[in-house]
Amino acid sequence: MGSTVYAVEVIMHPSVNEPTLTTSQLRRIYTMRQIQWADGLRITVYVLPRQHALHLRFSKEHLQMFPYQLDRIWNKLTYSGLGVAPITVNTPEALLDAVRKTPGAIGYVENVKDEETVNVVQIKS
Amino acid sequence: MLFKLKAKMVNRPMEKLFFVIFTILYLFAINIKAAEQDFQFHGFIAQGVIDVDGSDFVNDDGSFSTELTELGINASYQLSSNLRLAGQVVYLNGGNRYAEGVRVDYALLDWSIYESLNWQANIYLGRVKNNHWLYSSSRDIPFARPSIILPQSVYFDGFRDIAVGTDGAAIKISHNNDSFGDFDFSFSYGTSNISEEQTKNILSEYALGIAEQDYDIQTSMYWQPAFSSWRFGLSLLDAGFTYDSAIDGSGDMFSDADFTFQFYTLNALYEGERWEFSGEIYQQRFTIDGFYFPDFQRDTVGQGFYLQSRYKITQELTLLARYEDFYLDKNDKDGKNLEQITGGRVPYYFAFHKDTTIGLNYDFTSNFSMRAEYHWVNGAGRLTPVVVPNTEINDSEDWQMWAIQLMYWF
Numbered sequence: 172m173g174s175t176v177y178a179v180e181v182i183m184h185p186s187v188n189e190p191t192l193t194t195s196q197l198r199r200i201y202t203m204r205q206i207q208w209a210d211g212l213r214i215t216v217y218v219l220p221r222q223h224a225l226h227l228r229f230s231k232e233h234l235q236m237f238p239y240q241l242d243r244i245w246n247k248l249t250y251s252g253l254g255v256a257p258i259t260v261n262t263p264e265a266l267l268d269a270v271r272k273t274p275g276a277i278g279y280v281e282n283v284k285d286e287e288t289v290n291v292v293q294i295k296s
Numbered sequence: 297m298l299f300k301l302k303a304k305m306v307n308r309p310m311e312k313l314f315f316v317i318f319t320i321l322y323l324f325a326i327n328i329k330a331a332e333q334d335f336q337f338h339g340f341i342a343q344g345v346i347d348v349d350g351s352d353f354v355n356d357d358g359s360f361s362t363e364l365t366e367l368g369i370n371a372s373y374q375l376s377s378n379l380r381l382a383g384q385v386v387y388l389n390g391g392n393r394y395a396e397g398v399r400v401d402y403a404l405l406d407w408s409i410y411e412s413l414n415w416q417a418n419i420y421l422g423r424v425k426n427n428h429w430l431y432s433s434s435r436d437i438p439f440a441r442p443s444i445i446l447p448q449s450v451y452f453d454g455f456r457d458i459a460v461g462t463d464g465a466a467i468k469i470s471h472n473n474d475s476f477g478d479f480d481f482s483f484s485y486g487t488s489n490i491s492e493e494q495t496k497n498i499l500s501e502y503a504l505g506i507a508e509q510d511y512d513i514q515t516s517m518y519w520q521p522a523f524s525s526w527r528f529g530l531s532l533l534d535a536g537f538t539y540d541s542a543i544d545g546s547g548d549m550f551s552d553a554d555f556t557f558q559f560y561t562l563n564a565l566y567e568g569e570r571w572e573f574s575g576e577i578y579q580q581r582f583t584i585d586g587f588y589f590p591d592f593q594r595d596t597v598g599q600g601f602y603l604q605s606r607y608k609i610t611q612e613l614t615l616l617a618r619y620e621d622f623y624l625d626k627n628d629k630d631g632k633n634l635e636q637i638t639g640g641r642v643p644y645y646f647a648f649h650k651d652t653t654i655g656l657n658y659d660f661t662s663n664f665s666m667r668a669e670y671h672w673v674n675g676a677g678r679l680t681p682v683v684v685p686n687t688e689i690n691d692s693e694d695w696q697m698w699a700i701q702l703m704y705w706f
Contacts (some may be wrong), residue, residue, distance in 0.1 A: 195522075202478075204478065209413065213333075215333040239608075240567050247434065250437045250440060251427055253433070253468065254406070255372055
């Protein structure tokens with residue numbers, strides 16, 4: 172049973188008061204078209220490196236996009252001064268930690284454990 | 297000194313503004329207290345080899361070259377909820393393609409004037425980067441653009457520093473609609489400084505006077521239907537330049553002149569899981585009033601397109617194929633008229649530029665890649681100098697080049 176595949180869960184810092192998000196909203200947040208939550212709190216978006224298996228699954232399953240499409244959007248923002256891109260962290264553990272510590276943060280993990288102090292968001296298509 | 301700043305490329309007020317922006321960014325870079333989400337710092341380093349056979353695209357003697365160096369660093373700092381500073385400095389060595397040295401690609405204040413769930417409006421002030429064409433925002437970023445050498449009829453390296461950014465202001469309005477998709481509208485107004493070296497690159501090595509850009513107005517609109525793999529865009533450009541001949545007796549053989557340039561593009565992009573298609577179709581109008589002699593007048597309309605396909609064999613390996621076809625004068629596609637009016641001094645093949653390219657990209661890691669490509673080029677219409685071409689070195693209609701580049705970024 173070593174190869175159990177868990178669902179990719181979208182997580183947020185407890186300061187964010189949004190129990191559900193639609194796929195369109197999530198896509199808007201990850202393509203940096205929405206940069207603050209409805210209450211005005213700035214969104215901080217965390218991602219794993221573009222070749223990470225979990226990033227690939229998150230992109231396809233939750234955003235219905237391919238990692239290279241996200242790279243193109245983020246590179247444009249970062250390297251033309253138009254805006255800021257998500258913050259890349261190297262491991263799922265570091266990503267969970269960053270979301271837990273940053274008000275307004277959003278990210279994703281595989282297999283959320285009960286004791287973790289982050290909100291798990293329901294995604295509606 | 298390798299990293300000497302090309303002072304002539306930056307005029308006085310802009311110099312002061314850049315100094316302020318980069319000083320603030322530097323202070324935050326060394327101050328660790330700046331939170332990660334407020335301060336971002338990125339960069340890239342790329343080095344390659346390039347060999348051109350049959351033109352002066354990279355060097356005059358046609359030898360194997362390592363003049364394929366690109367280094368860049370940029371920073372962004374969120375000053376307040378609606379103000380942000382951003383800037384990027386780049387060092388380039390590309391042989392004849394552009395002036396070797398350091399330049400500021402952008403240094404700007406980003407003012408978020410309106411923000412809602414579906415709308416964003418921003419005003420950018422300072423040196424703003426051109427984002428109007430399909431690859432204009434990535435043309436100077438080695439790993440983000442699709443190939444080492446881009447389609448020269450649009451992304452002409454000879455015009456690089458004029459086309460990459462402009463000193464002035466820009467506005468961007470983005471809208472997202474669950475039913476109709478994403479809309480992006482941009483408008484920019486400003487001027488670019490033209491260095492002495494660029495004047496010689498664009499006009500002629502014998503041009504001793506001063507070239508200036510008087511205005512540059514650009515606008516673009518992009519639309520991606522909701523959850524579609526397609527995106528469509530259009531862009532318009534209008535720019536004016538003047539040439540002030542050097543004073544009498546200095547030996548400048550050219551007269552005072554006005555130049556205007558208009559450029560219109562339509563583009564489309566398809567992004568599938570493995571296949572990617574893109575293309576741009578464009579028309580340009582270039583007028584010359586003076587220059588060769590005081591009453592000289594010319595008004596030409598050029599046209600072109602390129603089609604590009606990329607195929608991802610694996611997550612790491614991507615193949616590229618592209619065809620580009622461009623005529624400087626739609627009424628003189630074979631260049632016979634050009635050869636005739638110049639009395640045979642400029643051969644017919646300076647009237648067009650056709651480039652067939654194949655290439656591959658391999659990603660070793662998420663931020664380290666290698667790229668290789670081969671170009672078969674027919675025509676000399678996109679070689680420098682532009683206005684008075686070098687027909688001695690560029691004595692063949694067909695020429696080829698290959699290049700390999702390693703790229704790392706963070």
